Amino acid sequence: xxxxxxxxxxxxxxxDGDDVVIRLWADEDAExxxxxxxxxxxxxxxxxxxxxxEPTSLDDRRAQISEWLDxxxxxxSATYGILVDGRVAGGTGLHHRGVPRTLEIGYWLHPxxxxxxxxxRVSRVLxxxxxxxxxxxxxxxxxxxxxxxxxxxxxxxGYRRLPDIEGECxxxxxxxxxxxxx
Numbered sequence: 001x002x003x004x005x006x007x008x009x010x011x012x013x014x015x016d017g018d019d020v021v022i023r024l025w026a027d028e029d030a031e032x033x034x035x036x037x038x039x040x041x042x043x044x045x046x047x048x049x050x051x052x053x054e055p056t057s058l059d060d061r062r063a064q065i066s067e068w069l070d071x072x073x074x075x076x077s078a079t080y081g082i083l084v085d086g087r088v089a090g091g092t093g094l095h096h097r098g099v100p101r102t103l104e105i106g107y108w109l110h111p112x113x114x115x116x117x118x119x120x121r122v123s124r125v126l127x128x129x130x131x132x133x134x135x136x137x138x139x140x141x142x143x144x145x146x147x148x149x150x151x152x153x154x155x156x157x158g159y160r161r162l163p164d165i166e167g168e169c170x171x172x173x174x175x176x177x178x179x180x181x182x
Contacts, residue, residue, distance in 0.1 A: 008134050010078035010094050010103075016125045020118070021083045022092060025068055029081055029088070030061040036088035036110050043111040047144040082109070082122055089113040092122050094130050094139075101137040102174075103130040107153075119153045127157060131177050138176045145171050 013023040025033065037044075037054055044051045056064070068079040077095040081088055090109035097104045105126050107119050123141065130139045141159060143150035154161075154173035158181070162172040 008075060010072065010133060011129050012072070012078070014080075014125055014129050016121060019085050020089075020121065022080045022122060022125060023083070024072060025065045025079060025081050025091075027062055027065055030058055030065055032088045033065075033081065033091070034058060034061050036090070039112075040090075040108065040110050043114070044108055047147050047150065048108060082107075082113075082118070084113065084118070089118060090122075092126060094126055094133075097140075099138075099140065101135060102140055103133070103136055103138075104140045104142060105130070106142075114149070119150070120156050123153050124157055127175065127180060131180055136177075138174055139180075140175075141173045142170045145169055147171075 013021070015021060034055070037051075041051055041054055068077075072078045077093055079093040079095075080091065082090040082092055088110065090107060090113060092105065092107040095104045095106060105123050107122060109119055127139050130136055140162075141154040143153075145164075151171060154175075157175070158179065159173035159175045160179075162174055164171065
């Protein structure tokens with residue numbers, strides 16, 4: 001019988017200076033995450049399909065965090081909180097979305113943190129972390145078509161825009177290991 005390969009885990013915690021922490025969500029974050037999402041609902045509604053499921057109960061949010069952690073422990077995607085000086089500023093992640101040897105960065109910000117360069121800063125750190133993972137050759141960012149603020153993030157980081165796919169409602173950007181200047 002062949003031994004099962006140990007999954008390559010994505011980083012659990014990434015520091016970007018003293019004020020910004022990017023880390024896996026934990027059960028004790030459920031209430032603060034719910035508050036941050038609640039305060040962000042109107043801001044996110046045009047761009048994030050998942051916001052239609054909000055609000056959720058505290059128990060459901062804890063269950064969702066538990067699912068995210070189980071997925072990460074099994075070698076899957078990592079769903080992170082973005083904390084600025086201990087406050088939930090948004091969420092992000094490194095996701096396996098079916099493209100071989102590629103991770104996808106997703107992100108959302110609380111409206112109090114928009115326009116400060118935080119999404120770009122977080123995506124820069126996640127790009128570096130993602131490309132450092134064994135077996136990963138590229139990172140992609142996808143965002144809703146028409147979300148020009150979100151389009152600025154991959155553009156500023158040097159990602160290249162991929163051709164639009166007919167019928168898709170997302171713009172796709174990609175950067176490969178050889179293109180990334182940390």
